[in-house]
Amino acid sequence: MKTNIPFKLFANCILVKGISRSTICDLQRNDVRVIPNDLYDLLIENEGKTIIGIKELYENKFDDIIEEYFQFLYDNEFIFFTKQTTIFPKLSMDWSDSTIINNSIIDIDENSNYDIVNILKQLNTLHCRHLEIRNFNNARVNILEDILSFLNESESTIQSVEILLPFFKDIEEWITSIKDKFLRVDFIRVFKSPFNQNRVPNKDCKAHIMFTKQNYISELCCGKISQKFFSANMKAFTESMNYNSCLNKKLSIDKNGIIKNCPSMQNGYGSSDSVRLEDVISDSNFTKIWNISKDKISVCKDCEFRHICTDCRAYTENPEDEFSKPLKCGYNPKTNEWSDWSTNPLKEKAISFYNLQAVTEKP
Amino acid sequence: MILLISSKYDVSTNNVIKWLNYYGINFLRLNTEDFNSLNHFSLSNTSSKLKVNNVDLDSITSVWHRRGRLRHVPNSLNGLGKVTDYLKKEEDSLVKSIETYLKNTRKYIGSYTSEVENYKLEHLMMARECNLNIPNSMITTNKKELIDFYNTHDQIISKDLRYSINIKTEKICINSIGTFKVTNDLIKGLEDQFAPIYVQEYIEKEFEIRVFYFENKMFAMGIFSQQDEQTQVDYRNYNNQVPNRCVPISLPTDIEKKLLEFTKKVKLNTGSIDLIYSTDERYVFLEVNPMGQFDWVSKNCNYYIEKSIAKEFLEVCN
Structure with a gap:
């Protein structure tokens, strides 16, 4: 450490203050470190000063702790020392995307009979890049194959496809039969499987395949908030700073063919067989939810993890309030403790409002 | 309409294209790996005309020449030894002339001519003329001169003057390791005279x-x-x-x-x-x-360079 040369934070290491503690989100190396709020304040107030100078500011009463702080920052390469402090700007927090709709969820169950190809055609003109197809209860592999074939033939803008489907007897053969034919498929999640297995992409199979014993009975299973889903990357972080980290530029079709922000949401914008997606997108009611960033959501706005986290607007603690905390989040930023959301007595009312009891029951 | 000349495999080109689509800008992409049929490049006292792959290039308002050059010699004429060499030279003259024609009449960003005439020493001289600092540099064929240069600097490096070396025959395989430090041992192993070597002071x-x-x-x-x-x-x-x-x-x-x-x-x-x-x-x-990658700069700094480039063309189209 060079204690007599001014320090700077690397621009891609971003400080996020929570109510009880803060984080350094390292957007280059996808790393997150929890720091005390004292250190947050120290960094915000003193960036560009020397460590010697900072110690003096505190009348050399806290030299040890300041030393310890900066050693931690230096060891993790969050800071560097330079006299050229003015040429290093902050990282721009702009987020921008070359699509009208970036990603889409299409749900199908055994009764779904809406025209999916019609939707795919429209998604193409909206420059959609990612598609998630969720197949609840019965695996409808014919429909899945039709979708994938259409994407291939039409040279769709959709680059990646994620499939959720239930386990069935010949599923291994089925996966083998589609994996080389449909290179857009990059993730297949098989639920209600007799075994748990995670197959990462390799030279034989470009798709990530996951078998899980868990059961996804319906769209009610969505919206869980967990540390497992944290991601500190530039695109997601900047999007979260400006827009909703789940729903921005998303358009979904629920199992009945209704156009929605997300299949789990109550609000529908008409049947996809009769309403054009373009018209839904020009409806400000549909798009205003895209602007609900974490800084606007109660509790989340006090959370040190808010910009590396996912969100859920479908299931919230107070169904009446569009800025309410995600229901399925068990984190308390005041106490910094995680608890099980489904057993929290304060959430009982909301759980029964959404009919989520079945989802919360332990097997 | 914009003409894009690039490699099929260039990710940066694809990223810019996403933004061209977003802004609704028409473009024609010609890949440098493909044979591009030249209908005509014709000149008269009063006009110049250019048609490639049955597309009239008169409607092109600007060109982004990302990398490489177009191929107008059919693949069937490759592998004819000296005849192919001759045809490629003819083609080279054609490609450069078309570039000059387009450059004189339209916005033209990037250049094949500059890509192949990338002379590092010229650039150093030009940089110096613009009052930029340059490292002490020397090209020599003489061991004694090299030792003198080595002795007057703490450390020195060496690199290619133009292209990185990449030679593969049945007997040998030589690949460039890019810029490397020149050590005393390396110099000792040299003859008294050698082909031009490019050395530079190493700057801390x-x-x-x-x-x-x-x-x-x-x-x-x-x-x-x-x-x-x-x-x-x-x-x-x-x-x-x-x-x-x-x-x-x-x-x-x-x-x-x-x-x-x-x-x-x-x-x-x-x-x-x-x-x-x-x-x-x-x-x-x-x-x-002349052809540097910008994807990693754009991503690491959140610059959206690909969007900026597309916007640059949006202004020409409107």
Whole structure:
């Protein structure tokens, strides 16, 4: 450490203050470190000063702790020392995307009979890049194959496809039969499987395949908030700073063919067989939810993890309030403790409002 | 309509295309790997006309020449030895002339001619004329001169003058390792006379700077390859796991001005410039690459360079 040369934070290491503690989100190396709020304040107030100078500011009463702080920052390469402090700007927090709709969820169950190809055609003109197809209860592999074939033939803008489907007897053969034919498929999640297995992409199979014993009975299973889903990357972080980290530029079709922000949401914008997606997108009611960033959501706005986290607007603690905390989040930023959301007595009312009891029951 | 000349495999081109689509800008992409049928390039007293792959290029308002050049010799004529060599030379003259024609009549960004005439020594001289610092450099065929140069500098490096070497025959395989330090042992092994060798003083750096520029817009990134000793010792392994820090830089105005003047002087309206910020606090120009990758600069600094490039063409189209 060079204690007599001014320090700077690397621009891609971003400080996020929570109510009880803060984080350094390292957007280059996808790393997150929890720091005390004292250190947050120290960094915000003193960036560009020397460590010697900072110690003096505190009348050399806290030299040890300041030393310890900066050693931690230096060891993790969050800071560097330079006299050229003015040429290093902050990282721009702009987020921008070359699509009208970036990603889409299409749900199908055994009764779904809406025209999916019609939707795919429209998604193409909206420059959609990612598609998630969720197949609840019965695996409808014919429909899945039709979708994938259409994407291939039409040279769709959709680059990646994620499939959720239930386990069935010949599923291994089925996966083998589609994996080389449909290179857009990059993730297949098989639920209600007799075994748990995670197959990462390799030279034989470009798709990530996951078998899980868990059961996804319906769209009610969505919206869980967990540390497992944290991601500190530039695109997601900047999007979260400006827009909703789940729903921005998303358009979904629920199992009945209704156009929605997300299949789990109550609000529908008409049947996809009769309403054009373009018209839904020009409806400000549909798009205003895209602007609900974490800084606007109660509790989340006090959370040190808010910009590396996912969100859920479908299931919230107070169904009446569009800025309410995600229901399925068990984190308390005041106490910094995680608890099980489904057993929290304060959430009982909301759980029964959404009919989520079945989802919360332990097997 | 915009003409894009690029490699099929160039990710940056694809990223710009996404934004062209977003803005609804028409484009024609011609890939340098494919045979591009030339209908005609015709000249008369009063007009010039160009048609490729049955597309009338008169409707082209601007060109982004990302990399490489078009192929107008059919694949069937490859592999005819000296005849093919001859045809390629004829083709080269044609391709360069078409570039000149388009350049004189339209906005034309990038250049095949500049890509192949990338002479590092010329660029050093031009940079010096623009009052940029350059490293002490020497080209020599003489061992004694090389030893003198070595002795007057703490450390020296060597690199290619133009292209990195890549020779593969049945007997040998030679690949460039890029810039390397020249050691006493290396010099000892040399004959008294040799083919021209390019050496430069090694400059101790605080950080490196990569500047991607497109017309008058500059996007600078600082690269901290010297952050701590651990990085140097276990350089390769460490780097895969933990990449060097790359952060945005706003260059001092006078440096940016000099660089801009330099780009005009070398007639390169897009490219990547490598600089060093030395431990003795100087900005030192190293070289310019006419076809530099900008994807990593854009991503690390959140610059959206691909969007900027598309916008540049939006202005021409409107």
